[in-house]
Each structure stands twice: as structure tokens, then as C-alpha cells.
Amino acid sequence: GAGVSQSPRYKVAKRGQDVALRCDPISGHVSLFWYQQALGQGPEFLTYFQNEAQLDKSGLPSDRFFAERPEGSVSTLKIQRTQQEDSAVYLCASSTGPRAWGKMYEQYFGPGTRLTVT
Template sequence: GAGVSQSPRYKVAKRGQDVALRCDPISGHVSLFWYQQALGQGPEFLTYFQNEAQLDKSGLPSDRFFAERPEGSVSTLKIQRTQQEDSAVYLCASSLAGQGARAYQPQHFGDGTRLSIL
């Protein structure tokens, strides 16, 4: 497809369960980002990949959150032992250029996964 694709669009899980959220970035995009958006708030940065390398994970709220991008394309955000405070929309974004590129390329977002923890 032409845009960033995220699946599932909606996920309901019971507290304590593990979840996995998938992101398919725009083809050829080097950089990939995960953000968390609470209701009525702006997106908050979680982690950043350049190709398969995770260059920044400073926004991950706890060690229950783990992200990977093993082949430099599709990425998965995994949350272990989910808690109610994990309920939010998880947004993925990609951009064409990587760190240090001469011209910055804007981030393009998917429509997110709405995660509800019961």
C-alpha cells in the first residue's frame, strides 16, 4: 500500500496478557518510530529504528515494552503483562531518510492500534 499500515486496528486484552502490535512502514523508508497517544493528548515518543537498528528507546515506559524490526522493514511492538494504564492508541510512523541525512524528511503516520486493557 501507499501508506503506513498498522494491525490490528483494535485490540482488547485482559490485564496480565501479552500483546503484539504490527507496523508495515512505507516501502523504502529507513526510519521507523512508535508513539503512544492517550485520549485527548498528543503522541508521545516511545522508540526509533533506523533500518534494523534501534537507536533510541528512551520513551519506552517500562521493561514490559519491547520493540523490534529484525529485517529493517516490518516492526512489532510487544507489551508483556499488560496493565490498565497501557490502554492507549499506539501509532507507528516512518520517514524516508535516516539519522544524519542531508535533508530531513517528515514522519508519516499510520492510523494506529487502539489498545484496551480490561
């Protein structure tokens, strides 16, 4: 596709509900990142995939957060038993690489999903 797409753009969930957020990266991009952006803050790293392998999930705030990328393209971020503090914009970014040491791979961002937990 022309860019990174995310769906839905907006999601309202009642506290305790499970949600699934989808990211379609740019075709052929090896790397995929998820970030969480709370209101009035900068994005914070959640997790990183290289193809289908989840290489870093150090930013996931709790075991209620789960991400997958089973075929190395589309990724889903799942939040179980949502809480009010989960309300945020969830951004997905993809990039080519890694192929070479030190090469700067630009991350291309999607428009994000705004999650509101009521």
C-alpha cells in the first residue's frame, strides 16, 4: 500500500472489554513498531517485530497487552480487560531493514487508533 494504515481510527470500549487494534505496514517492510501516546505526551515504545518474530516487548505495560504478527505483515495489538489508563493513541510504524549495521531505517507512521475506555 501507499502507507501504513491502522484500523479502527477510533475505538470506544467499556472498562473490562477486550480490544484488538490492527496495523497494515507498508508492503515489504520487515520491521514493525507499536507505540502508545497518552494525551499531551510523546509516543512511548511498546513492542517491536522483525518479520513475524517479536524481538522486543519490553515496553508493554502489563500482561493484559499482547501483540502478534503471525505472517510477518499485518500486526494486531490486543488489550484484554481494558482499564481507563489504557486510553491513548496507539501508533504503528514500519521500516525496511535491518540489513546493514548502522544504516538508518526511517520509520513510517500510521495515523493511529484513538482508544477511549469509559
